[in-house]
Amino acid sequence: MTKQDPFVKNPVEVQKKLVENIAAYPKSARIMHICGTHERTIAKYGIRSLLPDRIEVLSGPGCPVCVTPDDDIDTAILLAKKGLTVVTFGDMLRVPGTEESLFDARAEGADVRMVYSIDDAVKLAEENPDKEIVFFSIGFETTIPTTAAVVRRGLPSNFSIYTSLKLTPPAINLLVQDINVDAFIAPGHVAVITGTVPYEKFAKLGYPIAVAGFESYDILLGIKMLLDQMAAGTSNVENAYLRAVKTEGNPIAIKMMDEAFDIVDAEWRGLGIIPESGYRLKDKYKEYDAAVKYKSVYEDSLNELREIRKKKKKNCICATILTGKATPADCPMFEKACKPTNPIGPCMVSDEGMCHSWYKYCRD
Numbered sequence: 197m198t199k200q201d202p203f204v205k206n207p208v209e210v211q212k213k214l215v216e217n218i219a220a221y222p223k224s225a226r227i228m229h230i231c232g233t234h235e236r237t238i239a240k241y242g243i244r245s246l247l248p249d250r251i252e253v254l255s256g257p258g259c260p261v262c263v264t265p266d267d268d269i270d271t272a273i274l275l276a277k278k279g280l281t282v283v284t285f286g287d288m289l290r291v292p293g294t295e296e297s298l299f300d301a302r303a304e305g306a307d308v309r310m311v312y313s314i315d316d317a318v319k320l321a322e323e324n325p326d327k328e329i330v331f332f333s334i335g336f337e338t339t340i341p342t343t344a345a346v347v348r349r350g351l352p353s354n355f356s357i358y359t360s361l362k363l364t365p366p367a368i369n370l371l372v373q374d375i376n377v378d379a380f381i382a383p384g385h386v387a388v389i390t391g392t393v394p395y396e397k398f399a400k401l402g403y404p405i406a407v408a409g410f411e412s413y414d415i416l417l418g419i420k421m422l423l424d425q426m427a428a429g430t431s432n433v434e435n436a437y438l439r440a441v442k443t444e445g446n447p448i449a450i451k452m453m454d455e456a457f458d459i460v461d462a463e464w465r466g467l468g469i470i471p472e473s474g475y476r477l478k479d480k481y482k483e484y485d486a487a488v489k490y491k492s493v494y495e496d497s498l499n500e501l502r503e504i505r506k507k508k509k510k511n512c513i514c515a516t517i518l519t520g521k522a523t524p525a526d527c528p529m530f531e532k533a534c535k536p537t538n539p540i541g542p543c544m545v546s547d548e549g550m551c552h553s554w555y556k557y558c559r560d
């Protein structure tokens with residue numbers, strides 16, 4: 197792995213230099229990031245407008261709210277409507293399922309609550325022993341260690357977790373088979389946990405990788421590193437976020453995740469089922485797994501919703517946007533029927549969604 201120190205004392209000057217270096221790359225390049233926070237920085241600072249047209253930066257499936265599939269959202273809604281207390285992060289409340297959102301279910305009387313962490317959810321269970329609390333857990337490797345730590349500490353008997361947790365590197369496996377892309381910017385916060393090693397197999401396949409942080413100069417440095425590799429005809433994993441990411445990641449967090457969860461196949465919105473890309477509680481914790489504990493409560497209704505979904509006309513192109521094959525500008529509802537105050541799809545709900553970022557930062 198090549199090492200360069202990206203920490204800069206004069207970011208404006210450094211960025212000007214980076215933009216010049218990037219512009220000197222003579223060929224076309226398609227670079228994909230897989231991180232909602234990267235997209236937000238790119239949109240906020242107009243990074244695409246600083247690059248020559250021949251260098252494209254695509255947005256991949258990097259927003260945890262956006263990649264959560266309809267099945268999981270519908271399941272959480274059904275659990276709430278069947279009398280359980282469903283708690284989750286704020287953004288998930290507004291994501292539309294097949295017929296409604298968790299917010300809508302709450303308006304109809306279901307017990308749905310917003311929390312900032314799994315600790316808040318456990319506290320709610322401890323304070324309400326007469327209620328069955330289900331924590332709808334979403335996120336990537338960045339949030340999974342917190343959930344794992346709480347599971348290992350011990351959970352109240354009236355508490356369970358419905359997991360829709362995802363690992364990011366397996367998504368790249370699928371993208372490289374399906375998308376015309378030359379190189380990847382890997383998410384720095386994920387790599388803080390996982391390290392850079394999980395990305396090495398993609399470098400071996402011929403894709404340059406740069407792990408980048410979240411300042412505009414971090415992303416520009418990542419792009420420059422990728423173009424340098426392409427110019428040299430090499431493909432390595434480079435670290436443009438040395439101030440936070442170590443090659444080996446965070447071994448304590450990795451151990452905690454391994455002890456609490458098994459890696460399983462998982463469904464991603466827009467990408468379908470990706471092998472070994474999700475987490476399920478280990479068998480020894482299955483009494484806290486809402487998908488095991490309450491399957492009989494929601495299964496029939498979920499099957500009915502699946503049938504309804506098949507017949508529904510889908511106008512939202514979020515799934516296509518998540519694979520880098522479209523942008524919000526390709527959606528006729530962007531800025532018109534679909535806005536952050538009235539989101540039609542998940543990409544407009546979360547502030548890590550591409551539609552939300554473009555609505556906020558990329559309109560005239």
Ligand code: SF4
Nearest residue numbers: 512513527534541551
């Ligand atoms: S603008 Fe709205 S409807 Fe269109 S793709 Fe984005 S979230 Fe979906």
